[in-house]
Amino acid sequence: MPLVLPPSVLGFYLLIAFSPQHGVGKWLLQTFNIQFVFSFQGLVLASVIYSMPFMIGPIKSALQQLPASLAQASYTLGKTPRQTFLRVLLPNIKPSLLTAIVLTFAHTLGEFGVVLMIGGNIPNVTRVASIAVYDSVEGMDYAAANTYSLLLFCITFVLVIGVFIFNKAHAKSPLE
Amino acid sequence: MISIDIQKKLKAYSGQQWLKVNRDFADGSITKIYGPSGAGKTTFLKVIAGLVQPEKGIIKVDDRVWVDTASKITLSPQDRRTGFVFQDYALFPNMTVQQHLEYASNDARWIQKLLTIGKLETLATHKPLYLSGGQQQRLAILRALAIKPQILLMDEPFSALDAAMKAALISELKVLFNELKATVFIISHNPQELEGLCDEELMIDTEG
Numbered sequence: 001m002p003l004v005l006p007p008s009v010l011g012f013y014l015l016i017a018f019s020p021q022h023g024v025g026k027w028l029l030q031t032f033n034i035q036f037v038f039s040f041q042g043l044v045l046a047s048v049i050y051s052m053p054f055m056i057g058p059i060k061s062a063l064q065q066l067p068a069s070l071a072q073a074s075y076t077l078g079k080t081p082r083q084t085f086l087r088v089l090l091p092n093i094k095p096s097l098l099t100a101i102v103l104t105f106a107h108t109l110g111e112f113g114v115v116l117m118i119g120g121n122i123p124n125v126t127r128v129a130s131i132a133v134y135d136s137v138e139g140m141d142y143a144a145a146n147t148y149s150l151l152l153f154c155i156t157f158v159l160v161i162g163v164f165i166f167n168k169a170h171a172k173s174p175l176e
Numbered sequence: 177m178i179s180i181d182i183q184k185k186l187k188a189y190s191g192q193q194w195l196k197v198n199r200d201f202a203d204g205s206i207t208k209i210y211g212p213s214g215a216g217k218t219t220f221l222k223v224i225a226g227l228v229q230p231e232k233g234i235i236k237v238d239d240r241v242w243v244d245t246a247s248k249i250t251l252s253p254q255d256r257r258t259g260f261v262f263q264d265y266a267l268f269p270n271m272t273v274q275q276h277l278e279y280a281s282n283d284a285r286w287i288q289k290l291l292t293i294g295k296l297e298t299l300a301t302h303k304p305l306y307l308s309g310g311q312q313q314r315l316a317i318l319r320a321l322a323i324k325p326q327i328l329l330m331d332e333p334f335s336a337l338d339a340a341m342k343a344a345l346i347s348e349l350k351v352l353f354n355e356l357k358a359t360v361f362i363i364s365h366n367p368q369e370l371e372g373l374c375d376e377e378l379m380i381d382t383e384g
Contacts, residue, residue, distance in 0.1 A: 069262045070266055072222075072225075072253070072260070072262070072266065073260065073266035073267075073319075074279075075226075076253050076256075076257070076260040076320075077257075077319070077322075077323055078254050078257050078323060087279065088268050088270070092269050092270050094270075
């Protein structure tokens with residue numbers, strides 16, 4: 001669902017779910033003294049829920065592209081599915097794994113709707129760069145907006161180029 | 177004694193076909209399996225290894241039931257521990273030659289012996305990508321042997337080897353099979369390839 005739901009809708013439902021007034025939020029606050037709404041922890045949790053499908057998709061697809069005989073060979077050597085996953089399958093999707101991690105991270109870095117809903121816009125607590133851009137523009141402070149935007153642009157640019165270079169170095173030529 | 181009586185449905189362009197095998201194999205025997213393409217030779221090996229389940233049938237190895245569809249008994253591939261040489265080798269791209277064998281066995285002396293037999297000692301630190309087709313095939317054979325299997329299943333294991341290497345390897349393998357007292361099944365399309373190695377034959381053809 002997080003793939004197709006508008007981020008603000010997902011954020012709204014998470015805000016309701018983790019509200020300390022009732023339900024899960026109330027229980028978490030009373031039992032573990034944890035409050036996810038308008039806190040940094042809540043912001044991280046919401047981002048994980050929102051971004052997880054963007055990570056799972058490429059990893060699942062990479063695993064499906066591995067020949068079935070790799071896992072089968074491992075099973076005939078007496079290895080369990082867990083050992084096979086950790087020692088054979090996972091190491092052989094390293095480029096896809098790295099791509100998924102980096103792109104999901106970059107995607108989360110620029111997240112706006114979910115973060116604003118669950119975290120609010122509390123300076124030094126839950127104000128993230130993407131919200132700060134919006135805030136600065138609203139306050140007509142274009143210099144600050146430009147700084148935040150440039151920062152986000154540079155981080156994501158470096159990450160994407162890094163992944164591109166890593167994958168190119170690991171890609172096999174079709175003529176090999 | 178390995179007693180096999182199985183029926184497995186196969187998908188084919190011409191519709192549905194059945195792989196039916198009903199035969200006993202003596203312990204320590206080496207059986208050559210042949211038959212037309214698509215007849216189910218590879219599927220037969222995978223049924224023995226537990227990688228594919230038959231629709232009906234029983235497989236017994238020394239009175240231990242591996243499969244009995246009527247009683248819903250199916251031993252996992254891990255419990256059967258058959259050595260399997262895959263047609264596409266199924267080598268692990270992330271592991272070196274040495275690591276392949278160490279993944280299968282902890283016996284350092286046995287690993288060294290296998291490396292010598294397969295003439296891969298000097299390539300022990302190489303990953304499959306940097307091995308020739310013949311070297312990859314030898315590694316696939318060594319990895320299957322590393323677990324000292326009671327049953328060894330080989331799917332066209334010598335197809336990428338030159339004549340001299342094939343002859344040398346076969347003579348070494350004969351000694352090893354004898355030492356391990358392994359029952360061996362080898363799929364081959366080349367009638368001359370296994371001359372003098374196999375003592376039994378199994379023709380596999382489908383039934384519509």
